[in-house]
Amino acid sequence: MQRILFFISLFAISHLSYSQNSLSGTIKATDDHAPLEGVSVYFPKLEKGGVTDANGIFYIKNIPLGNYQIVASYIGFQTISKSIVIDKGDNKLNFDLAPSAIEMDEVIVSTPFHKLQRDNVMKVEHVKVAQLKAAGNMTLAQGITDIPGVSSVSTGMGIGKPVIRGLSSNRVLVYTQGVRLENQQFGDEHGLGLSDAGIESVEVIKGPASLLYGSDAMGGVLYLNPEKFALSNTTKGDINLDYYSNTDGLSGNVGFKTSLDKFKFLVRASGDSHVDYKTGDNDRVTNSRFGEYDIKTGIGYQTTDLKSEIRYNYNKSVLGIPDSIGEQTTRRSPDLPFQPIENHILSSKTNIFFENSSLEATLGYTFNNRKELEDSKDEPALHMNLATFSYNLQYHMSKWGRWETIAAIQGMHQNNKNYGEELLIPDATTNDIGAMATSHLHLSEKNDLQFGLRYDHRGISAGPNGEIGSENYISELNRNFNSFNAAAGYKIDITQKLLARINLATGFRAPNLAELTSNGVHEGTNRFEIGNPDLTNERNLQTDISLEYKNQHIEWYINGFYNKINDYIYLQPNGDNVENTPVYVYNQQNANLYGGELGFHLHPHPLDWLHWESNFQTVMGKLTDGDYLPLIPANNISNTLRVEFDNRDKSLESCYAFATFHTTFAQRHVGNFETKSNGYNLLNIGLGGSLDIYKQPIDIHLSGNNLLNTTYISHLSRLKSDGIPNIGRNINLGVSIPL
Incomplete structure (x- = not known):
C-alpha cells in the first residue's frame, strides 16, 4: 500500500499543470x-x-x-x-x-456521481445540521431522528445509535470526513462518538449500500459531510452558543477558516456539558449526565490538476450510564459506572484531474479508546483499543457519450486490543478488501440508469483467551467471508413535475466479533451471551420504489421498500441459566422487513411564506418462524406548520416560526425479549431569525420540545426495561455570531 501511495504522489507531482x-x-x-x-x-x-x-x-x-x-x-x-x-x-x-418556494436541491456526496437530489438515481435524504439544531435537538444522535425512516436506540440523552428502517448496530455504517467510522459499533452503551460541531450536513442512504461501502452497510449509511473550507481569498469565523433548560446544558463552539489561492485551513473547537435529564414527571434520571469535547481541523491544497486535503478530529465523551431514578442532583461529574471514550479520526483525500477523468485516493485512520469504570475511577473494568486503517482508491473514467463509470478498490486493516479485566470480545485482527465498478447511463433527458458489481473478502483472526474449560474461555478464531453484490436503479421523469425511482440492491454483513466469540455476561443487559463461531454472512435483497411530485404549490412523495434478509443473526434464550442469569445464544434465520415513508408539503402561492409539512413512516420486521424482530421503531407521523419571511432591507433580515405535533403509535409487534410500548404525542414549537445589529449579523433561535411535558417511554429506549421515561420539557436558546 505504501508503494501504491508513493506512485500516486509521484504521478501527481509530474502531472501538475500551470494553465489558468x-x-x-x-x-x-x-x-x-x-x-x-x-x-x-x-x-x-x-x-x-x-x-x-x-x-x-x-x-x-x-x-x-x-x-x-x-x-x-x-x-x-x-x-x-x-x-x-x-x-x-x-x-x-x-x-x-x-x-x-421549494427548498433548494442539494448535491448528494454519499453516492459516487455527485448529482442533485432530484437527478440522483438512488433516493437519498439530505438535511443540514443547522436545521436540526434550530429544531432544538441536543445531540446529533437525537437530531437524525427528524429524518423520515431514521430512528435512534438511546440510553438517556448522551448515548444514541442510528436505526435505519429497523436495522442498526453493525448493519448501519457511519461515514465522516469521507472515511468509515469504526468504534465498536456492536456495543449498546456508547453513541456515535462525534459532535455535530463542524459537520455541515447529513445524508442517509436507506437500504443496502454494500456496492459502494462493503460489509456493514447492508442496512444503510449515515454519511456526515464535514464543514467546507472557505472560498478562495476569504476568511471567516463564528461563535455558536446553546443553552438547554432540561439538563442545564451548555454547548458552544468556535470556528475559524481562511483560504488563499491554493492553500486552505480551518479549525473548530466545541464543548458540551449536561446534568441528569428530567422526565415528564420532573424526576431526574440518575447518572444520565454527560459531557463532550471536540476539535476538528483541516488543511487543503488545490491547483488546476491537483486537490488534496487532510482532516483530523479528536472527540472525548464522558458518559454516565443510568439505570434508575435515585439521587436528585445537578452534579456534572459522572457517578460510577460511566464511560470515558476517545475517538481520533485522521483522513486524507487526494484528487488528480486529467482531461475528462480523475483519480481519487482517500485514506483514513481511526483510533477508538473505550473504557468503562464500574467500581473505581482509577482502574477501568473494561478497556478496549480499536485501530483501523482504511483506504478507498477510485478511478473516475472518461465520460464516453452518455456513460459515466467509476472503478474502485477499497479495504481496511483493523486491530482490537483489550487491557481491562472484563472481556467483551477477544484481541483480534480484521482485514477487508473489495473491488467495485459502477456506471451511470443518461438514457435521455427523462431517463437515467445506474448499476454496478462488487466483490468483497473479509478475514477475521483471534487467538484463544482464558483457560480451556473455564466459564469465560474463548477459543481461537480464524474465519474468512466472501460476497458478491450488485445494484441497479432506474429514474424516470414521468412528467416535468412527477418522477419515479426503482432500485434493486443486494447487501451483506459478515458476523461481528461479539456474535462469533461472546462467552459471558454482557454489561447492562442482564444476559449471559454465547457466540457462535460457525455463523455465516447475512445477505439481503431490497427493492425500493419511490414517487415524487413537485409544483408551484404542492410537493409529495411515497417511498416503499421490501427487504429480504437471509441468515439474519439474532439472540434467543436457550432456557439455561448461569448464576441466575439467563443464557442467550446467537442463531440465524431468514427475516423480512417492509414499510416506507409518505410526505406532503403545501406552500400555496402567493403565500410563499406559509408551509404545512407532514410525513408518516412505518416498518415491520419478522423472522420466518413468525417471531417479530427486536428494535423495530413504532409507526409515527409528524405535522408541522411553518412560516418564513425574508426582509433583506430591514434590520430583521429573515425570520421563521414553526409548530410540530409528533404522534408515535403503540408498538405491539415486539421481539421475544422485548415488552410492548404505548403511544404518545409531543408538541414542539420554535422561532428564530437573522438580526443585523449595528452592522453585526446575529442568528437567534428559540425552541421548546415536548412543551406539554408528556411522560413517555420510547420503544427504542434501553431504559424502557427499567420503566424510566424519556426527556420531559426542554427549552433551547441558541445564538450564532459570524465574525
Whole structure:
C-alpha cells in the first residue's frame, strides 16, 4: 500500500499543470432580469466554487480541463445543474434562476456521481445540521431522528445509535470526513462518538449500500459531510452558543477558516456539558449526565490538476450510564459506572484531474479508546483499543457519450486490543478488501440508469483467551467471508413535475466479533451471551420504489421498500441459566422487513411564506418462524406548520416560526425479549431569525420540545426495561455570531 501511495504522489507531482483555466458569468432572475448577489456557483466533483457579487458576476479560476457538472443555488430560487466543458483559458457561462418556494436541491456526496437530489438515481435524504439544531435537538444522535425512516436506540440523552428502517448496530455504517467510522459499533452503551460541531450536513442512504461501502452497510449509511473550507481569498469565523433548560446544558463552539489561492485551513473547537435529564414527571434520571469535547481541523491544497486535503478530529465523551431514578442532583461529574471514550479520526483525500477523468485516493485512520469504570475511577473494568486503517482508491473514467463509470478498490486493516479485566470480545485482527465498478447511463433527458458489481473478502483472526474449560474461555478464531453484490436503479421523469425511482440492491454483513466469540455476561443487559463461531454472512435483497411530485404549490412523495434478509443473526434464550442469569445464544434465520415513508408539503402561492409539512413512516420486521424482530421503531407521523419571511432591507433580515405535533403509535409487534410500548404525542414549537445589529449579523433561535411535558417511554429506549421515561420539557436558546 505504501508503494501504491508513493506512485500516486509521484504521478501527481509530474502531472501538475500551470494553465489558468477559469469560468466566469452573470446570474440574473428570470422574472425581472435583475442581477442576483450571493448566488453559490459550485463544482461538486472539484469541491470548488464561488459567489456572485453585487452585479451578479462570479469568477472561478484554476479549473482542470474536462466535462463537469456545475450547480447554481440561491435561497428562494430554483437550483440549476448544468454540464459544462472546460477548455483552455477563459470560459463563459450565464445563468437565469427562476423564483421558487421549494427548498433548494442539494448535491448528494454519499453516492459516487455527485448529482442533485432530484437527478440522483438512488433516493437519498439530505438535511443540514443547522436545521436540526434550530429544531432544538441536543445531540446529533437525537437530531437524525427528524429524518423520515431514521430512528435512534438511546440510553438517556448522551448515548444514541442510528436505526435505519429497523436495522442498526453493525448493519448501519457511519461515514465522516469521507472515511468509515469504526468504534465498536456492536456495543449498546456508547453513541456515535462525534459532535455535530463542524459537520455541515447529513445524508442517509436507506437500504443496502454494500456496492459502494462493503460489509456493514447492508442496512444503510449515515454519511456526515464535514464543514467546507472557505472560498478562495476569504476568511471567516463564528461563535455558536446553546443553552438547554432540561439538563442545564451548555454547548458552544468556535470556528475559524481562511483560504488563499491554493492553500486552505480551518479549525473548530466545541464543548458540551449536561446534568441528569428530567422526565415528564420532573424526576431526574440518575447518572444520565454527560459531557463532550471536540476539535476538528483541516488543511487543503488545490491547483488546476491537483486537490488534496487532510482532516483530523479528536472527540472525548464522558458518559454516565443510568439505570434508575435515585439521587436528585445537578452534579456534572459522572457517578460510577460511566464511560470515558476517545475517538481520533485522521483522513486524507487526494484528487488528480486529467482531461475528462480523475483519480481519487482517500485514506483514513481511526483510533477508538473505550473504557468503562464500574467500581473505581482509577482502574477501568473494561478497556478496549480499536485501530483501523482504511483506504478507498477510485478511478473516475472518461465520460464516453452518455456513460459515466467509476472503478474502485477499497479495504481496511483493523486491530482490537483489550487491557481491562472484563472481556467483551477477544484481541483480534480484521482485514477487508473489495473491488467495485459502477456506471451511470443518461438514457435521455427523462431517463437515467445506474448499476454496478462488487466483490468483497473479509478475514477475521483471534487467538484463544482464558483457560480451556473455564466459564469465560474463548477459543481461537480464524474465519474468512466472501460476497458478491450488485445494484441497479432506474429514474424516470414521468412528467416535468412527477418522477419515479426503482432500485434493486443486494447487501451483506459478515458476523461481528461479539456474535462469533461472546462467552459471558454482557454489561447492562442482564444476559449471559454465547457466540457462535460457525455463523455465516447475512445477505439481503431490497427493492425500493419511490414517487415524487413537485409544483408551484404542492410537493409529495411515497417511498416503499421490501427487504429480504437471509441468515439474519439474532439472540434467543436457550432456557439455561448461569448464576441466575439467563443464557442467550446467537442463531440465524431468514427475516423480512417492509414499510416506507409518505410526505406532503403545501406552500400555496402567493403565500410563499406559509408551509404545512407532514410525513408518516412505518416498518415491520419478522423472522420466518413468525417471531417479530427486536428494535423495530413504532409507526409515527409528524405535522408541522411553518412560516418564513425574508426582509433583506430591514434590520430583521429573515425570520421563521414553526409548530410540530409528533404522534408515535403503540408498538405491539415486539421481539421475544422485548415488552410492548404505548403511544404518545409531543408538541414542539420554535422561532428564530437573522438580526443585523449595528452592522453585526446575529442568528437567534428559540425552541421548546415536548412543551406539554408528556411522560413517555420510547420503544427504542434501553431504559424502557427499567420503566424510566424519556426527556420531559426542554427549552433551547441558541445564538450564532459570524465574525
